[in-house]
Amino acid sequence: MIAWTIYISFLGMAVLMCLPRENARAARWVAMAAALGGLVLSIGGFLAHKPGAEITTVAKLPWIPSLGIEYHLASDGISIVLVLLTGLAAVTGILFSWNIEHRAKEFFAFYLALIGGVYGVFLSFDLFLLFVFYEIAIVPKYFLIAIWGSTRREYGAMKLALYSFVGSAMVLIGLIAAFTVAGGKTMNLIELAKFPFPASFQNWAFPLVFVGFAILAGLWPFHTWAPTGHVAAPTAASMLLAGVVMKLGAYGALRVAMTLFPLGLAAWRHEIALLAVIGIVYGATVALVQRDFKFVIGYSSVSHMGFVLLGMMTLSQIGLSGAVLQMFSHGIIAGLLFAVVGRMVYDRAHTRELSELQVMNLSKALPFASVTFVIASVASMGLPGFSGFVAELQVLIGAWQTFPALAILAGCGIIIGVAYTLRVILKAFFAEADTPPVEPGHPLDPITTPERIGAVLLIGTTLLVGLYPRILLDLIVPSLETPLMQTMWKGGAQ
Amino acid sequence: MTGDYFALLRLLAPEAIVALTALIVLGVDLMRGGRQTLPSRMSAAAWITVIGCALSFFCPAPTGAGLALASGVFTSNPLIQLAKQIILLLTAATAVISISGRFTNHAGEYFSLLLFSTLGMLFLVSADNLLIVFLALELTSLCLYVLTAFDKRSVASAEAALKYFLFGGVSAAFLLFGFSLIYGVTGEIQLTAIAGSLQQSNGQDSLIMVALVMVVIGFGFKVAIAPFHLWAPDAYQGAPTPCAAFIASGSKVASFFILARLAFAALAPSAGNGEWARFTPGWMPVLALCAALSMILGNVAAIAQSSVKRLLAYSAIAHAGYMILGVIAGGYAGKPAQAITPLLFYVSTYALTTLATFGVVMVVESDQGNDRLESFGGLRSRSPLLALCMLIFLLSLAGIPPLAGFFGKFYLFTAILGAAPNDLGLLWLVIIAIAASAVSFYYYLQILKQIYVVDSPAGSSNLKVPVTVTTMAVLSAVAILLLGCVPNILIDRFEAAVRLAGF
Numbered sequence: 001m002i003a004w005t006i007y008i009s010f011l012g013m014a015v016l017m018c019l020p021r022e023n024a025r026a027a028r029w030v031a032m033a034a035a036l037g038g039l040v041l042s043i044g045g046f047l048a049h050k051p052g053a054e055i056t057t058v059a060k061l062p063w064i065p066s067l068g069i070e071y072h073l074a075s076d077g078i079s080i081v082l083v084l085l086t087g088l089a090a091v092t093g094i095l096f097s098w099n100i101e102h103r104a105k106e107f108f109a110f111y112l113a114l115i116g117g118v119y120g121v122f123l124s125f126d127l128f129l130l131f132v133f134y135e136i137a138i139v140p141k142y143f144l145i146a147i148w149g150s151t152r153r154e155y156g157a158m159k160l161a162l163y164s165f166v167g168s169a170m171v172l173i174g175l176i177a178a179f180t181v182a183g184g185k186t187m188n189l190i191e192l193a194k195f196p197f198p199a200s201f202q203n204w205a206f207p208l209v210f211v212g213f214a215i216l217a218g219l220w221p222f223h224t225w226a227p228t229g230h231v232a233a234p235t236a237a238s239m240l241l242a243g244v245v246m247k248l249g250a251y252g253a254l255r256v257a258m259t260l261f262p263l264g265l266a267a268w269r270h271e272i273a274l275l276a277v278i279g280i281v282y283g284a285t286v287a288l289v290q291r292d293f294k295f296v297i298g299y300s301s302v303s304h305m306g307f308v309l310l311g312m313m314t315l316s317q318i319g320l321s322g323a324v325l326q327m328f329s330h331g332i333i334a335g336l337l338f339a340v341v342g343r344m345v346y347d348r349a350h351t352r353e354l355s356e357l358q359v360m361n362l363s364k365a366l367p368f369a370s371v372t373f374v375i376a377s378v379a380s381m382g383l384p385g386f387s388g389f390v391a392e393l394q395v396l397i398g399a400w401q402t403f404p405a406l407a408i409l410a411g412c413g414i415i416i417g418v419a420y421t422l423r424v425i426l427k428a429f430f431a432e433a434d435t436p437p438v439e440p441g442h443p444l445d446p447i448t449t450p451e452r453i454g455a456v457l458l459i460g461t462t463l464l465v466g467l468y469p470r471i472l473l474d475l476i477v478p479s480l481e482t483p484l485m486q487t488m489w490k491g492g493a494q
Numbered sequence: 495m496t497g498d499y500f501a502l503l504r505l506l507a508p509e510a511i512v513a514l515t516a517l518i519v520l521g522v523d524l525m526r527g528g529r530q531t532l533p534s535r536m537s538a539a540a541w542i543t544v545i546g547c548a549l550s551f552f553c554p555a556p557t558g559a560g561l562a563l564a565s566g567v568f569t570s571n572p573l574i575q576l577a578k579q580i581i582l583l584l585t586a587a588t589a590v591i592s593i594s595g596r597f598t599n600h601a602g603e604y605f606s607l608l609l610f611s612t613l614g615m616l617f618l619v620s621a622d623n624l625l626i627v628f629l630a631l632e633l634t635s636l637c638l639y640v641l642t643a644f645d646k647r648s649v650a651s652a653e654a655a656l657k658y659f660l661f662g663g664v665s666a667a668f669l670l671f672g673f674s675l676i677y678g679v680t681g682e683i684q685l686t687a688i689a690g691s692l693q694q695s696n697g698q699d700s701l702i703m704v705a706l707v708m709v710v711i712g713f714g715f716k717v718a719i720a721p722f723h724l725w726a727p728d729a730y731q732g733a734p735t736p737c738a739a740f741i742a743s744g745s746k747v748a749s750f751f752i753l754a755r756l757a758f759a760a761l762a763p764s765a766g767n768g769e770w771a772r773f774t775p776g777w778m779p780v781l782a783l784c785a786a787l788s789m790i791l792g793n794v795a796a797i798a799q800s801s802v803k804r805l806l807a808y809s810a811i812a813h814a815g816y817m818i819l820g821v822i823a824g825g826y827a828g829k830p831a832q833a834i835t836p837l838l839f840y841v842s843t844y845a846l847t848t849l850a851t852f853g854v855v856m857v858v859e860s861d862q863g864n865d866r867l868e869s870f871g872g873l874r875s876r877s878p879l880l881a882l883c884m885l886i887f888l889l890s891l892a893g894i895p896p897l898a899g900f901f902g903k904f905y906l907f908t909a910i911l912g913a914a915p916n917d918l919g920l921l922w923l924v925i926i927a928i929a930a931s932a933v934s935f936y937y938y939l940q941i942l943k944q945i946y947v948v949d950s951p952a953g954s955s956n957l958k959v960p961v962t963v964t965t966m967a968v969l970s971a972v973a974i975l976l977l978g979c980v981p982n983i984l985i986d987r988f989e990a991a992v993r994l995a996g997f
Contacts, residue, residue, distance in 0.1 A: 017882075021878075063982075064901075064981060064982060064985070065982070066835075066985060066989065067905070067908060106874075106946075128904070131895070132895035132896055132900075135894055135895045135900070136894075136895060136896065138894075139889060139894055142939065143946055143947070146943060146946075146947045147946065147947050154943065154947065158936070158939065158943075161935070161939060162932075162935070162936060165932045165935045166932050169928045169929060169931065169932040172904075172907075172928050173921075173924060173925055173928050176904070176907050176908055176911055176924060177911065177918060177921060177924075179908060180908065180911040180912050180915050180918065181915070181918070183915075184908065184912050184915065
């Protein structure tokens with residue numbers, strides 16, 4: 001069933017391509033139907049999933065027998081959680097792009113291609129298949145940003161595409177090498193994870209594959225595509241970028257690099273944990289001094305993704321489950337933040353400069369936007385009651401047990417996070433009006449219904465997970481014990 | 495087999511049909527051409543060409559492991575048969591896109607030269623003897639030189655042809671010199687006999703090394719690998735577009751097929767070693783260096799191009815580098831059968847893709863008057879279908895799944911790494927190849943950016959696309975998508991043919 005999330009997205013893309021030109025309304029509804037279908041299927045998969053340490057095979061067919069490549073889709077708790085996130089991000093992304101009129105058909109076609117690729121990555125248990133979906137997700141991003149984006153869109157799009165492609169080239173080298181060393185018989189992730197790769201091989205293959213994936217997760221110092229890409233992207237694309245695409249990187253790093261090369265992981269985890277913490281602190285500090293509203297959110301994404309990577313490096317159950325929860329939580333919260341900045345504010349005020357927003361008195365002009373943003377920011381700061389708190393707390397506890405010094409630094413990152421969030425709330429929405437507020441040259445359009453629905457959906461999710469985290473943790477925690485993850489625990493924990 | 499003309503005819507039937515078609519095309523155009531307009535002459539000649547290729551394509555294949563004529567002057571086996579079919583397919587496709595070309599008044603001569611060069615390629619793939627290899631290669635090349643010069647009104651075409659001819663002539667001299675040295679050392683000209691003779695001397699004769707370098711130089715010119723690639727950008731840019739397409743597709747398939755056969759069947763004992771830090775003399779290290787150089791130079795130089803045909807020429811140089819990897823992979827003992835399938839898969843899907851790309855370029859070029867990047871601006875609003883096809887072609891060339899180009903690369907890279915699996919000695923080539931293909935993504939995106947992101951210049955109308963080109967482009971795009979998603983349909987045929995041929 002859950003495999004249909006992939007097919008329905010590509011089906012939607014195919015239908016869109018056949019639509020007559022420039023019928024934005026029809027295009028929107030087709031895209032919405034496909035995304036909603038995906039969401040319903042993923043919720044179905046979520047409800048049907050029985051927590052446990054098994055990997056449920058969804059489809060397993062021989063694909064290219066001469067290389068031992070199979071069409072192998074399967075799911076465990078981690079992939080179910082991320083599929084659910086994708087479904088939510090896809091639907092809300094369309095809600096927040098309801099106003100796209102320019103080349104709407106193509107916009108949603110690229111959008112659904114990206115979504116289909118993301119679903120595919122989360123459900124693939126054959127390395128070749130996973131890589132195929134991973135690359136399918138790269139190309140649409142370029143076009144989404146380059147065609148429909150804003151500030152320096154062609155530069156941002158090309159930078160993002162090249163970073164992604166360099167990352168996937170690194171991954172590909174590692175995968176082909178691993179495939180060959182293991183005898184060239186199978187691409188099955190579970191089978192390959194059982195193969196004892198020599199330590200000397202793992203020592204170079206692990207950083208290659210891990211960093212290749214982690215480039216997309218915004219690992220410092222390879223994060224520079226993220227702020228420019230997020231800023232250049234249209235709202236829906238930045239929601240997807242921060243919401244799910246960065247998770248692709250983290251997921252790949254966890255699922256492939258860490259399970260295949262546990263000895264390499266043990267050798268490199270301190271270095272990578274250090275990079276993750278630098279990312280947390282650096283992202284937060286840089287966000288503190290940005291003038292562009294969207295850059296603040298862009299850098300905050302780098303900072304929050306640092307927690308995911310740090311959590312993975314702790315190699316403890318609490319840290320890892322925190323990392324996965326943080327992937328989900330950040331996907332929802334960053335999506336919401338980008339929706340407010342890109343759609344609610346920028347599409348109306350036509351500026352993102354904090355100094356210009358400061359004089360517009362947006363809390364009066366756009367009360368819904370300011371309330372949404374305040375909720376999203378307190379969730380992002382890690383206030384108890386929201387999903388970010390549970391996730392980052394778990395990561396910090398895990399990190400405290402393994403790398404106490406780094407945990408303290410990461411904690412400082414959270415404090416800086418509070419600072420930049422408060423600063424941006426104040427500047428953008430609640431500026432102290434020394435001078436009487438300057439009316440924008442034109443009245444701001446009221447917030448539309450699709451935007452309200454989208455915002456409520458995302459806020460509701462982060463609250464639900466924040467108040468009752470077990471709804472996801474019950475799926476995630478047992479999945480850390482699947483046969484696939486066993487080698488990682490055995491090889492790396494000591 | 496003396497006197498058995500029937501057997502001879504049966505074995506040579508595909509070649510005979512192509513030769514006859516070439517004469518018929520010439521004759522028909524000569525007799526009827528005067529009364530008709532150029533477009534109808536072009537299409538008449540083109541369709542005769544297509545019919546001839548189709549007849550030759552469906553000509554019943556000789557069964558069994560293989561047949562040889564006149565002590566191995568000419569052989570045929572299922573694998574060779576398959577290679578011939580691919581070449582015929584590419585010729586037919588070239589003929590179809592040529593219909594709308596307006597670069598010549600000599601319809602009959604153009605298509606008959608196209609067919610004669612195809613004939614040369616067919617002989618080339620079934621050659622089993624150094625002399626025939628050389629003769630067939632020259633037949634092909636001479637026709638291609640003339641085809642390059644076919645646009646008499648264009649100075650660039652003449653210049654390109656002269657460059658191509660001069661470089662080609664020198665390369666022929668190198669090749670012949672290399673072949674005569676091989677004959678001098680081994681006393682044989684038949685491919686497997688050469689291997690037998692080399693085996694006795696362990697393949698490490700110093701004269702043989704000189705000969706190998708000569709042969710690599712000769713073939714290096716023909717397939718345009720660095721540092722013997724200098725003619726390619728000019729020839730691709732100056733030649734009439736369908737001819738450039740044919741040089742990039744058909745002649746690549748034939749040259750790589752015979753290069754692989756020569757390397758695996760005749761020169762295997764002198765392969766040497768191309769693994770990093772373990773180089774020993776032979777053709778393998780030489781080819782490995784050429785491949786590395788081609789991949790780097792081709793991809794980096796392509797970035798700076800503003801002419802799309804020139805860009806495709808540099809991309810062809812880079813792709814030739816990837817293909818050489820397949821030849822190297824087959825050089826390891828006992829591995830040719832595993833390397834030939836990836837190599838052929840890559841070469842044939844590349845040939846199809848690049849041919850179709852040139853078809854689209856031709857349409858844009860005839861509309862805009864040049865092939866600069868900006869001419870492609872806003873193609874998606876001027877012809878959405880062609881733009882979509884171009885998206886598929888270029889992404890396939892860049893190696894993006896789920897297209898044929900990606901699987902071809904993946905298959906080739908696993909083959910070369912698997913050739914020396916113990917300590918991944920050939921990993922250095924794979925790293926260069928994958929890194930270079932990451933670079934290539936940039937310049938393919940430059941074209942796609944023009945097509946999809948940039949708006950069409952004000953006042954431009956819809957593009958008039960000849961229906962033949964549209965059909966060709968759509969069929970190729972579907973084939974590329976299909977071969978990327980279910981590569982088995984082609985791989986299985988190759989593997990079956992390789993088994994039957996007893997490679």
